[in-house]
Amino acid sequence: MSIFLNKRTRVLVQGITGKIGRIQTRWMIDYGTIVVAGVTPGRGGTAVEGVPVFDSVAEALEATAPNASVFFVPPAFVKDAFFETTAAG
Numbered sequence: 001m002s003i004f005l006n007k008r009t010r011v012l013v014q015g016i017t018g019k020i021g022r023i024q025t026r027w028m029i030d031y032g033t034i035v036v037a038g039v040t041p042g043r044g045g046t047a048v049e050g051v052p053v054f055d056s057v058a059e060a061l062e063a064t065a066p067n068a069s070v071f072f073v074p075p076a077f078v079k080d081a082f083f084e085t086t087a088a089g
Contacts, residue, residue: 005068010036012060014071014081016048021072025049036064057088 011028015021016038026049028035035051037060044055054060057069071081 007032008034009068010034010064010066012036012057012064012066012069013038013051014040014057014069014085015073015077016040016051016053017043017046018072018074022048024070024072025051036060036066057084061088 011033013021013025013028013035016025017040021038021040025035025038029049029051035049038048038051038053039055039057039060040053041055043053044059046053052060052064054063060066069085071078071085073081
């Protein structure tokens with residue numbers, strides 16, 4: 001399986017409201033990455049760096065149609081973030 005990213009890739013950031021998630025999102029946007037959504041449970045309806053935040057990957061997927069995901073979550077939540085992403089498609 002190959003993964004191809006290009007200038008049209010639409011990225012979803014899990015953990016966008018955390019310290020590292022905010023910093024990385026800012027850097028990605030500055031670099032030119034198209035960040036279309038963020039996910040942090042319980043923080044839906046807010047925004048980070050102008051990017052809308054959703055409570056779940058499924059909600060973000062339906063609203064913004066990302067085609068790539070990156071996550072900046074504490075180590076204890078990496079597995080959950082991965083499974084949520086794959087379950088949402």
